[in-house]
Amino acid sequence: MLYEELMMDSGMLTKFKLFKRITQINQSDISITQLSEELSLNYQQTFIIVNEINNDLVKVISSHPSILKKAGKIDSTKLLVTIDEYRYFLLKKSVPFQFILYFLNYDSPNIDDFCQRYYVSRSTVSRKMLPLKKHVKQYNLRFTYTEANLSGDERAVRVALFDTLWLGTRGTAWPFKSVAREDAERLAGAFSEYFPLSRTYLGAKELTYFAAIFLCRTRKKIYVCYDDKYDFLMMDNPYYDFERLNKELGPIQALPAKYSKGESSFIFFLAHYAPFYTLDDDPSLFQTLQxxxxxxxxxxxxxxxxxxxxxxxxxxxxxxxxxxxxxxxxxxxxxxxxxVLRQPFPNLQxxxxxxxxxxxxxxxxxxxxxxxxxxxxxxxxxxxxxxxxxxxxxxxxxxxxxxxxxPKHSEHLNVGIAFEHNFLLVRRIYQFLNDLGFVDSAPYQEELNEQYDLVISSSLLPRKKYPELPLYFWDLSYDEEELADLYRTLQQLFEKKNIINE
Known part of the structure; x- marks a missing residue:
């Protein structure tokens, strides 16, 4: 299930999808009728939602111009609010997102206090949390309400919290009221050498979010325990510095030795919990291999x-x-x-x-x-x-x-070439098809019509004789742009041919 489907109710999700589609089209005269047809809504519904979006934009940016035009048109070129900003704007009104931010940021969180703060009933909370509850259950996690929390293996809890908050903001906002951004950045920086994430633009921001969640949980005295299954990797290995955490936290926030070991090991585990490596020369990759x-x-x-x-x-x-x-x-x-975990665990992908x-x-x-x-x-x-x-x-x-x-492990396309019989005319098209790696091409033969996925022809005569023949007309005086169109057609046919119909 996609993130937005877990976090938004049906009305909010429809609004988000409509906004997303408007940003994708990026035209000055989008028809509301066109949008309603694409999203299977009636015109009146679409018109009302577009007006709501137009009003929302001013709440995000007070000087935002209207995107509405006369005659049922929209000008999306005037959009100043990004898809990430609008998603976060909507999520701040989403019960599941509010609930997670609540128990992370407040002391002694409980369901009654949450309901009072956000003007919702317990039954509404329970109903709107259902998709997310079902999602985390597959990782043996569950939401609790008497003491508001997400419980289970704390390692999986923290990864699930990261997934939720990162995908909700994409780094455009700081949702951690109880943790200063500077504290999280300092902690992330202290351990950055262990993480390939730290060497990419968004990865460094993700690491800061992990650090913020770490601080949120440990300050509430919710700790990760050391796991003996780490021993072969971390025990007596000077690369994993178990003293670094308390040095970084300082004497006032330093953790007792028992918890410091568990939390340090969790940081090192995080450096290995996903297939992070994307760069050939990453020092942490070679350290891992060693x-x-x-x-x-x-x-x-x-x-x-x-x-x-x-x-x-x-x-x-x-x-x-x-x-x-x-x-x-x-x-x-x-x-x-x-x-280590021996169970499914949260997966951003x-x-x-x-x-x-x-x-x-x-x-x-x-x-x-x-x-x-x-x-x-x-x-x-x-x-x-x-x-x-x-x-x-x-x-x-x-x-x-x-x-x-x-291409080596897929069914190739069988393509017939119906060109004038001249090597100089056909050599380039054969070379082009051969370079693709997923096309088998040969001169067109009428008796093989049933076997062709496509016939590329410089004449429409084959289609006149065989109207059902999958024919692609090819003008011999083609340019590079037409090669690109042919490639798209072939790629789509190849994908279709190799899809498994279940």
């Missing part, structure tokens, strides 16, 4: 066994792809997180990506990864895989799919 390989441990051994298997059964023609440090490092991080139709290349890759983990789960040391096999397979697939040569 640390995981330094001592015998089930995480490194499992990843190495998988890579050996994949080189033979998945990447047989291109095994060197699996020697790339980025791939190994990301697989180590994924495996480490599942090895699931909240922002639309469910995609399965494609044959991805299905084949997934099946082969599944076969490996089915066998490993039978071994005593890896029994924990049973409970997290599906998300583990999906995570491995996500890392490997970009490296998996799609």
């Amino acid at each position: 640390d995981f390989s330094a001592r015998p441990n089930p995480v490194y051994e499992l990843v190495q066994e998988f890579l050996d298997y994949a080189k033979i059964n998945i990447f047989k023609k291109e095994p060197d792809v699996l020697n790339k440090p980025i791939i190994i490092g990301n697989l180590l991080n994924i495996t480490f997180a599942f090895f 699931k909240l922002v990506e639309l469910p995609r139709k399965k494609k044959k290349a991805g299905e084949l890759l997934e099946a082969r990864i599944q076969t490996f983990f089915d066998e490993k789960a039978k071994e005593k040391e890896y029994k924990f895989i049973y409970t997290i096999k599906k998300p583990l397979v999906n995570a491995f697939k996500s890392v490997l799919l970009p490296a998996y040569d799609k």
